[in-house]
Amino acid sequence: MSQPAHTDTAPATAGSASHRRIAALALPALVVLAAEPLYVLVDTAVVGHLGRVPLAALAVAGTVMTLTAWVGTVVAYGTTGRAARRFGAGDRAAAVAEGVQSSWLAFGVGLLIAIGMQFGGGALARTLAGGGGDVADAAAQWLRIAALGAPGLLLAAAGNGWLRGVQDTRRPLYFVLGPNLLSALLCPLLVYPGGLGLVGSAVANVVAQTIAGGLFAAALVAERVSLRPQPRVIRQQLVLSRDLLIRGVAFQASFLSATAVAARFGAAAVGAHQIALQLWFFSALVLDALAIAAQSLVGAALGAGDAADARALARRIGRLGGVCGIGFAALIAAGAGVVPSWFSSDPQVREQAMVAWPWFVVMLPLAGVVFALDGVLIGAGDVRYLRNLTIVAALGGFLPAIWLAYVLDLGLGGIWAGLTLFVVIRLVALLLRLRNGRWAVVGAAR
Numbered sequence: 001m002s003q004p005a006h007t008d009t010a011p012a013t014a015g016s017a018s019h020r021r022i023a024a025l026a027l028p029a030l031v032v033l034a035a036e037p038l039y040v041l042v043d044t045a046v047v048g049h050l051g052r053v054p055l056a057a058l059a060v061a062g063t064v065m066t067l068t069a070w071v072g073t074v075v076a077y078g079t080t081g082r083a084a085r086r087f088g089a090g091d092r093a094a095a096v097a098e099g100v101q102s103s104w105l106a107f108g109v110g111l112l113i114a115i116g117m118q119f120g121g122g123a124l125a126r127t128l129a130g131g132g133g134d135v136a137d138a139a140a141q142w143l144r145i146a147a148l149g150a151p152g153l154l155l156a157a158a159g160n161g162w163l164r165g166v167q168d169t170r171r172p173l174y175f176v177l178g179p180n181l182l183s184a185l186l187c188p189l190l191v192y193p194g195g196l197g198l199v200g201s202a203v204a205n206v207v208a209q210t211i212a213g214g215l216f217a218a219a220l221v222a223e224r225v226s227l228r229p230q231p232r233v234i235r236q237q238l239v240l241s242r243d244l245l246i247r248g249v250a251f252q253a254s255f256l257s258a259t260a261v262a263a264r265f266g267a268a269a270v271g272a273h274q275i276a277l278q279l280w281f282f283s284a285l286v287l288d289a290l291a292i293a294a295q296s297l298v299g300a301a302l303g304a305g306d307a308a309d310a311r312a313l314a315r316r317i318g319r320l321g322g323v324c325g326i327g328f329a330a331l332i333a334a335g336a337g338v339v340p341s342w343f344s345s346d347p348q349v350r351e352q353a354m355v356a357w358p359w360f361v362v363m364l365p366l367a368g369v370v371f372a373l374d375g376v377l378i379g380a381g382d383v384r385y386l387r388n389l390t391i392v393a394a395l396g397g398f399l400p401a402i403w404l405a406y407v408l409d410l411g412l413g414g415i416w417a418g419l420t421l422f423v424v425i426r427l428v429a430l431l432l433r434l435r436n437g438r439w440a441v442v443g444a445a446r
Contacts, residue, residue, distance in 0.1 A: 022293045022320065028169035030289035032160065032176045036069060037285070039180045039208070046188045047201050054198040057138035060128045064143055065205070068113055068150050072157030074248060075106050077295065078240040079158055081379045082445075083165025084299025089444035092166060096223045099162025101233040103220060105241075106158040110151030117147035138198055145202035152206075152213025159216025164296050175215040183208030243387040244378075250387075250394045254422065257399055258415050261406045269412050272352035275340055276360050276416070283328050287368055290321055291375025298379035307440040314376040314434055318369050325368020333361045352412055359416035366423050373430040382439040389429050398422035 040062070048055045079102040086094040117124070125140035126132055160172045183204045190200030220227070255277070262273035294317040301310035332339070340353040377386050401421050405414025433439055 019320070022290070022297070022317070025164075025167060025169050025293035025296055026289040028173040029164065029292040030286060032169070032172050033285050033289060033292075035176050035180045039184055042184045043187055043201055043205070046191055047198060050191065050197060053134045053138055056129075056135045057125075057142055057198060058201065060135060061125060061139040061143040061146065063128060064117075064124065065146055065150075065153075068110075068147075068153060069157075070248065071109065071245070072106065072154045074241050074244040075102055075109075075154060075237075076157045076161035076164070077378050078102070078237055078244055078383070079161025080164045080292070080295040081299045081381050081383075082237070082240070083162045084167075084296050084379060085303035085381070086444050087166045088300030088303025090304070091444060093223075093225050094444065095166050096162060096220065096225050097230075098165065098233070098237075099158060099220055100225060100227055101230055102158040102161055102237055103155055103217065104229045105234050105237055106154035107151050110154035113150040113154075114147045117143055117150075121147065142198055142202045145199060146205045149206035149209030152210035155213030156209065156216050159213075159219060163216075163219070164292055165299065167296050167300065169292075169296075171219060172216075175212055175219070179208040179211040179215070182211070240381070240383055243383040247383075247387045247390045250390045254394045254398045258402050258419065261402045262412060262415055264406055265411055268346065268348035268352045271346065271349040272340070272356060273412055273415065275349070275353055276356040279332065279339070280360065280419075283332075283364060283367070284371060286328070287321065287324055287371040288375075290317065290324060291371050291378070293317070294372060294375030295379035298376050299381075302380055302440060302442050303444050305442045307437070307442050310380070310440050310442075311434075311437060314373070317372045317376055318434070321368040321370075321372025322365055323368070325365035328368070329361045329364035332357070332364065336361075355412045356416040359413065359420050363416075363420045363423050366420075366427050370423055370426050370430060373434060377430070377433065377439055380439045380441065382433070382441075385433060385439065389426060393422050393425040393429070397425045 044055070044058065047058045079098055083095040083098040086092075086098060121143040122136075122140040125143055126136045129136035129139055156176065159175065163169070163172050186207060187201055187204035190196045190203055191198070192200075194200055196203065259270065259273065259277070262270040294313070297313055298310050298317075301307075301313055336354065336357050340350045340357075374386060377383070398418050398421065401418030402415050405411070405418060408414065410417075
């Protein structure tokens with residue numbers, strides 16, 4: 001087999017993974033994670049000036065593409081651990097081969113979404129919009145066009161996965177940022193001078209996602225490995241993705257339920273809950289960058305057959321997660337009297353936000369450790385344990401607590417106490433798992 005087009009230094013394991021090395025993997029990953037949400041903000045701002053109907057249509061149809069991006073995240077996380085193990089074992093070609101198979105899987109799913117939206121986009125838009133009308137019609141039009149970018153979007157996600165697995169987070173930075181910047185420039189030009197209106201937003205999305213997917217596909221070709229699909233490997237990746245999807249569904253159900261309960265406490269409570277929740281999601285996004293570094297480094301250590309280094313790295317990553325969480329908690333605590341006013345001028349909303357705020361602050365250091373250890377276990381391929389833990393924590397802690405808060409009329413404080421319980425249950429279980437060492441299975445495959 002010919003040599004790959006790109007060579008890397010030896011994979012970093014826990015013994016060699018300094019804080020600088022962890023940061024070198026985490027910071028570019030953070031930029032990649034933030035690129036899509038930032039572009040969505042730009043897109044929303046551009047479309048918002050078209051009027052109420054186009055903005056509402058974007059909100060409705062954009063939900064579908066957000067779910068597609070979430071599927072892409074699942075594919076990326078599943079690929080990183082598998083590729084990292086093979087890279088750690090010294091077989092870069094096998095690591096890249098994981099990327100080939102996940103790219104076939106991603107492209108196939110993306111193609112199904114693109115085709116499905118041409119036939120079912122209208123019905124889906126009407127369902128999400130609560131019936132027919134101008135908003136549903138505009139949403140369906142945007143969705144049919146934007147869905148054409150799904151194959152590129154998911155290809156880019158798979159590409160992020162295998163490149164992180166070979167500890168290359170620099171190329172994904174360029175492959176994602178470049179197309180998103182182009183699209184951010186293209187969107188207002190197509191919407192306004194181009195006269196395409198809402199359709200221009202969809203076209204700009206497709207351009208960015210297709211270019212990004214093409215760049216990641218070209219990176220695979222440049223590696224000079226076989227591009228032939230291997231159904232056996234794809235089935236293994238599907239099992240891993242299935243567990244991550246189930247875990248994600250448990251998260252989504254929990255947070256949707258929390259919002260539903262908050263809404264029952266009145267408009268001010270649900271508004272304050274939305275402010276705190278979006279800040280929580282932003283914190284999770286930043287802390288996920290550390291989890292991505294953990295996926296890559298832990299997978300490589302186990303692939304190299306060094307369980308002791310993997311366990312040492314897990315402890316180091318966990319401590320870093322706690323430190324980052326403390327930093328976020330200090331910022332959130334300091335901004336208690338200011339930050340809610342950035343999102344609402346309503347004094348009742350700000351008052352309700354202060355009910356959730358202490359729970360938010362206390363939870364962040366714990367959450368920093370949880371997110372970091374999630375990355376450790378994903379990198380180790382211990383996804384089934386994470387799936388089961390999330391389901392137990394949701395069904396046995398979070399959901400009962402928030403509905404009890406409704407029954408006992410505990411208000412927003414009860415909801416955020418439930419979220420804190422959700423984090424505490426996961427933290428205890430993750431620390432126990434870390435201590436018993438059953439996750440640290442060595443070898444190029446698990």
